[in-house]
Amino acid sequence: MSFKVYLANTRGMCAGVERAIKTVNVALEKYGSNRVYVLHEVVHNFHVVNELRQKGAHFVESLSEVPSGSVLIFSAHGVGLDTVRKAQDLGFAVIDATCPLVARIHKKMNKAGAAGTDAVVIGHQGHQEVVGTIGQYTGDPDKVHVILTAKDVQKLELKGTRAVFATQTTLSVDETAETVRALKERFPFIEGPLRDDTCFATQHRQSAIKALAAVCDLILVAGSANSSNSNRLREVAEKAGCKAYLVEDSSKIDPNWLKDAKAVGLSAGASVPEYVVDEILSHLKGHGMTAVEGIGESATVKSFALPAGLQQD
């Protein structure tokens, strides 16, 4: 067994995820571990959540689990307006770690709700980000529609003659383009972004994985099973004709996958810490890796300011 590893130079944590993790860390320093609660996983990564839990953060799925007097952090995926209001009514000190790129979509939904315009959200039904996005629509609930594929567009019934669309930020760029095309064809009056709302991190990581697929016969994507953007990376690699697996870390790598591989690609989803990539690389070193080569350009590193109330000098 001997293979070379090609490492996607654009991989791993995005600015929104870094900000959300830093938010929890700074809140822990400022308020102490007993008081800091996070509604849902702050980002969809097992290692990140585990590390923060060990530092004292509490992760809950419902506001009823949060004791009074707590500091409550909303995850990077965002929440709906009813959750914001309930949290305020319960008197929690709320810190909103919603990624600013998701918050931008929330504003569009607020506007559509206030105007009574139909709103079409392209995304995965039930995903935390989509739940938060549709929860930002304040109008008639029958006027908010969640779809995913171009096929779904054909079944869509709008209630009025004005409509806007928005998308989940972590979708497949190519599949979303097809859905948006079908949407604009069927409803030429629909308003929305020029292309879609997939974020720069999603776009750059998907382009990078296509470059990996062009030179590899196997791709490993580091990421958790519930991470939307990590799953999309694996799918994009497979669509580009390369066998691909999503792995939490090296413990999930099946040695049989590597048996006949000559060129193994490695990337990581936007919520994955770099130490997971390092750990996988050192595992591969002990299992036949002969060399590592970076592929593609490194995307410009962006950063977002911390939420109000936590900003540091």
Ligand code: SF4
């Ligand atoms: S994947 Fe995109 S939208 Fe999601 S947290 Fe990262 S930058 Fe924000």
